[in-house]
Amino acid sequence: MLRLNVNGTEHAVDVDGSTPLLWVLRDNLGLVGTKFGCGKSFCGACTVHLNGNPVRSCSLAASRGVGQKITTIEGLAGEDGTLHPLQDVWIEHDVPQCGYCQAGQIMAAASLLKRNPMPSDADIDTAMQGNLCRCGTYIRIRQAIHAAAKRLTDKGEVT
Amino acid sequence: MKGNDPRFSPNTSLREVVRAIEADSQTTTASDLSRRSFLKLSGVAGGGLVLALCLGGTSRALTAAGSPLTTEFVPNAFIRVSPDGSILIYSKGPEIGQGIKTAFPMIIAEELDADWSDVRVEQAPINTAVYGRQKAGGSRSIAMSWDQLRRAGAVARSMLISAAAERWGVPAAECTTEDSMVIHRSSGRRLNYGELADEAAALPVPADDSVTLKERKDYKLLGKRVSGVDNYKLVTGQALFGIDQDVPGMLYAAYEKCPATGGRVRAANLDAIRSLPGVKDAFVLEGNGLTTELMPGVAIVASSTWAAFDAKRQLRVTWDETDASKDSWSSAVSRARELAAEPGEDVLIDKGEVDHAFASAAATVEAFYTYPFVSHAPLEPQNCTAWYRDGGVEIWAPTQTPDSGIGNVAHTLGIDRDRITLHQTRVGGGFGRRLINDYMCEAAAISEHVGAPVKLQWTREDDMAHDFYRPGGFHSLKGSVDAAGKLSGWQDHFITFSEDGQTPISRGDLPDTEFPALLVANYRTTQTMLPWTTPSGPWRAPRSNALAFVIQSFLHELAVAAGRDHLEFLLEVMGAPRWLEPGNDRSLNTARAASVIKLAAEKAGWGKPLPAGRGRGLAFHFSHAGHFAEVAEVSVDRNKTLTVHRVTVAGDIGPIVNMSGAENQCEGAVIDGLSTMLGLEVTMEQGRVQESNFDQYPLLSIDAAPQVQAHFIQSDFPPTGVGEPALPPLAPAVCNAIFAATGYRARTLPLSREGFRT
Numbered sequence: 001m002l003r004l005n006v007n008g009t010e011h012a013v014d015v016d017g018s019t020p021l022l023w024v025l026r027d028n029l030g031l032v033g034t035k036f037g038c039g040k041s042f043c044g045a046c047t048v049h050l051n052g053n054p055v056r057s058c059s060l061a062a063s064r065g066v067g068q069k070i071t072t073i074e075g076l077a078g079e080d081g082t083l084h085p086l087q088d089v090w091i092e093h094d095v096p097q098c099g100y101c102q103a104g105q106i107m108a109a110a111s112l113l114k115r116n117p118m119p120s121d122a123d124i125d126t127a128m129q130g131n132l133c134r135c136g137t138y139i140r141i142r143q144a145i146h147a148a149a150k151r152l153t154d155k156g157e158v159t
Numbered sequence: 160m161k162g163n164d165p166r167f168s169p170n171t172s173l174r175e176v177v178r179a180i181e182a183d184s185q186t187t188t189a190s191d192l193s194r195r196s197f198l199k200l201s202g203v204a205g206g207g208l209v210l211a212l213c214l215g216g217t218s219r220a221l222t223a224a225g226s227p228l229t230t231e232f233v234p235n236a237f238i239r240v241s242p243d244g245s246i247l248i249y250s251k252g253p254e255i256g257q258g259i260k261t262a263f264p265m266i267i268a269e270e271l272d273a274d275w276s277d278v279r280v281e282q283a284p285i286n287t288a289v290y291g292r293q294k295a296g297g298s299r300s301i302a303m304s305w306d307q308l309r310r311a312g313a314v315a316r317s318m319l320i321s322a323a324a325e326r327w328g329v330p331a332a333e334c335t336t337e338d339s340m341v342i343h344r345s346s347g348r349r350l351n352y353g354e355l356a357d358e359a360a361a362l363p364v365p366a367d368d369s370v371t372l373k374e375r376k377d378y379k380l381l382g383k384r385v386s387g388v389d390n391y392k393l394v395t396g397q398a399l400f401g402i403d404q405d406v407p408g409m410l411y412a413a414y415e416k417c418p419a420t421g422g423r424v425r426a427a428n429l430d431a432i433r434s435l436p437g438v439k440d441a442f443v444l445e446g447n448g449l450t451t452e453l454m455p456g457v458a459i460v461a462s463s464t465w466a467a468f469d470a471k472r473q474l475r476v477t478w479d480e481t482d483a484s485k486d487s488w489s490s491a492v493s494r495a496r497e498l499a500a501e502p503g504e505d506v507l508i509d510k511g512e513v514d515h516a517f518a519s520a521a522a523t524v525e526a527f528y529t530y531p532f533v534s535h536a537p538l539e540p541q542n543c544t545a546w547y548r549d550g551g552v553e554i555w556a557p558t559q560t561p562d563s564g565i566g567n568v569a570h571t572l573g574i575d576r577d578r579i580t581l582h583q584t585r586v587g588g589g590f591g592r593r594l595i596n597d598y599m600c601e602a603a604a605i606s607e608h609v610g611a612p613v614k615l616q617w618t619r620e621d622d623m624a625h626d627f628y629r630p631g632g633f634h635s636l637k638g639s640v641d642a643a644g645k646l647s648g649w650q651d652h653f654i655t656f657s658e659d660g661q662t663p664i665s666r667g668d669l670p671d672t673e674f675p676a677l678l679v680a681n682y683r684t685t686q687t688m689l690p691w692t693t694p695s696g697p698w699r700a701p702r703s704n705a706l707a708f709v710i711q712s713f714l715h716e717l718a719v720a721a722g723r724d725h726l727e728f729l730l731e732v733m734g735a736p737r738w739l740e741p742g743n744d745r746s747l748n749t750a751r752a753a754s755v756i757k758l759a760a761e762k763a764g765w766g767k768p769l770p771a772g773r774g775r776g777l778a779f780h781f782s783h784a785g786h787f788a789e790v791a792e793v794s795v796d797r798n799k800t801l802t803v804h805r806v807t808v809a810g811d812i813g814p815i816v817n818m819s820g821a822e823n824q825c826e827g828a829v830i831d832g833l834s835t836m837l838g839l840e841v842t843m844e845q846g847r848v849q850e851s852n853f854d855q856y857p858l859l860s861i862d863a864a865p866q867v868q869a870h871f872i873q874s875d876f877p878p879t880g881v882g883e884p885a886l887p888p889l890a891p892a893v894c895n896a897i898f899a900a901t902g903y904r905a906r907t908l909p910l911s912r913e914g915f916r917t
Contacts, residue, residue: 020465039852083394094385098538132538135831
């Protein structure tokens with residue numbers, strides 16, 4: 001029995017600890033926003049936060065999440081449902097095409113903004129290059145991250 | 160194809176809806192349900208569609224069934240107006256990232272004069288008798304549904320006007336509509352559509368050809384930038400995709416096929432696999448021998464995806480490869496190089512006096528071009544959920560062709576089509592891969608075997624190994640320009656592949672109308688086919704995605720040989736304004752071509768000075784009824800590190816439905832095109848694809864993404880699709896830019912084969 005804290009909720013999951021966190025989230029906890037793309041940490045579709053840092057949940061044993069704070073795309077918005085500024089700008093800039101990679105993109109971007117509230121294009125490229133988008137929405141991803149950074153800075157908010 | 164096919168008109172569809180729902184209720188429930196209980200059941204089921212019934216020519220009859228749908232206005236299978244004013248619009252086709260789930264409802268909402276903020280969108284059920292075409296392919300969705308959807312909206316609007324006019328006791332002609340309201344112009348009275356739902360529902364439905372459609376100048380919604388209707392759900396991680404489906408009691412499956420197409424299972428360690436934790440069953444499926452349906456393999460059914468994957472890693476299969484593919488890409492490349500100097504085996508076209516043109520030319524150019532097989536690699540690996548029970552099967556699938564998928568499953572299982580219910584999910588990338596429904600047949604067959612609902616999930620490695628690849632190919636070209644610097648002759652020995660020795664493999668053909676066949680008087684194409692077994696198929700902008708690279712690069716080579724400016728040369732090739740296939744408005748129109756070429760050049764600053772080391776390249780290509788020209792601006796350093804700084808796109812696809820969606824498709828097409836030309840190829844040896852995951856199939860990442868500006872000429876021609884035609888010009892534009900920057904002509908894709916890096 002693994003005890004996992006996901007999005008602020010404690011879960012007891014009857015699963016072998018070597019199971020990748022991705023599949024525990026999806027199959028056991030029904031949190032399907034985190035996506036399976038490659039299974040080898042190449043594409044970033046499975047990006048979640050472990051104590052605020054981006055990790056590839058397809059390649060992280062679920063046991064490594066015990067005692068840690070796990071955040072998925074479902075837990076990025078505030079408890080009252082207020083969207084994270086990245087989620088807002090993602091909608092406003094109509095970033096997605098097929099949309100499959102976007103949860104991973106947003107989680108990677110949220111971590112970037114936490115570390116670097118006003119990233120340059122180069123900062124974005126460095127932080128986001130492990131998150132592949134097959135549809136090619138990179139241009140809008142850059143624009144949206146800049147817009148979210150500006151919104152956060154204007155409001156003096158800290159994510 | 161005319162959009163007003165009477166079979167698919169909003170009115171005749173009403174009777175079909177009744178029939179379809181009655182048929183559906185027999186399919187999806189074991190007992191003989193009355194229509195009323197079917198409606199209630201569907202309402203409870205939540206995800207299921209509650210299509211309103213319309214009897215006796217009005218939609219009021221629906222309420223007689225006593226369903227909770229009382230007073231909703233349901234003029235046809237696309238629209239439901241609730242008394243509270245909310246408007247539900249059903250989007251009929253698969254959403255694969257092309258934006259159709261937003262674009263289709265926008266067309267309806269425009270003619271309905273609905274306030275977009277009142278509109279909610281749901282995916283329609285699969286029922287081609289009611290909805291007509293329900294497919295994502297060929298960039299045909301908008302063109303083939305434009306008229307149908309406009310009339311569906313206009314019929315509803317006219318009924319709401321009639322209802323208001325009746326209530327007010329005024330002539331309908333005195334009423335107009337705006338933002339989900341009917342307005343009586345002279346008195347200023349207004350009623351929200353919701354307030355009119357009950358009365359509109361009692362009215363006869365007018366013939367769809369009796370309603371007046373809006374003029375383009377009156378459009379309020381079409382052409383605007385509208386954010387995708389699923390975006391909120393996407394950014395909050397809600398279940399939308401095939402992989403997200405969950406059915407009570409569902410098991411999880413993996414399926415292992417021979418890595419060389421056509422191999423059969425000789426032996427496998429099934430007992431060992433069955434004893435692994437979480438594994439429920441492991442068994443061999445013989446299949447029906449069709450790569451598009453069910454090929455032989457070993458199915459593993461488990462209690463979780465990971466248990467199935469983990470067991471699959473420990474699966475040991477001995478394959479009988481007697482009839483399996485022995486394809487070798489490296490051998491094909493060697494053979495093609497030998498054949499390059501020879502005439503082709505078959506003459507496809509030989510018109511004018513090609514030999515004379517060459518003999519009398521001011522300059523001739525010879526070149527050999529190569530492009531590889533590539534995979535679709537949608538980010539959502541193939542998957543499907545199927546539940547076989549009571550001799551029928553219910554399916555949840557991410558597919559581009561749901562209707563043909565039903566046919567494939569029926570054929571595979573040997574059951575009637577009407578025993579199959581298919582639910583469309585959002586699709587995590589199509590690119591042509593999901594025109595084929597092999598994963599659907601596999602899931603259905605596995606569910607039939609175990610007698611439980613099953614979600615089949617492919618790994619990334621499965622997806623790369625079992626694709627219907629974009630065919631590779633080779634072109635040995637010779638062209639000429641005359642003393643006036645004009646294009647005078649064109650010859651292409653096309654070396655392609657064939658499985659049967661008679662015809663090229665799927666999408667490995669050179670069409671008779673391909674550019675510049677209809678623009679050059681002296682034109683000859685010949686063809687030689689190499690034997691091939693691995694499946695191929697449509698990949699975003701089939702044929703054009705590779706042919707444009709060859710043809711539009713070589714055209715630039717000829718412009719250079721003539722000492723001409725590429726822009727001027729290209730416009731000269733187009734010649735007088737005309738349709739190249741008279742009477743076919745999906746053929747190339749040289750005036751539209753010239754317009755987009757000029758626009759791309761103007762917006763990119765063609766001819767203006769560039770910083771040292773930079774070059775601009777231009778290319779035009781016509782495909783899928785779309786006229787597109789692109790200009791790339793690149794630089795290359797001494798280590799052959801290529802930087803694409805920006806790409807300017809100019810297109811004419813008629814009026815734009817959703818400007819944001821259209822721009823997004825152009826941005827995506829540029830990046831997809833660049834990604835593919837830079838580093839993507841699948842190679843086969845001993846029938847096996849050598850590349851297995853993204854480390855060996857390096858999709859472009861964000862750091863290599865150029866700036867992209869898209870511009871449209873919104874001509875008055877009927878609207879056509881934008882999912883594909885912006886892709887083909889990208890590769891030649893970049894290659895032409897590399898030449899402009901460096902003097903080096905790249906003739907092999909991917910460019911990584913030529914030593915380029917990013």
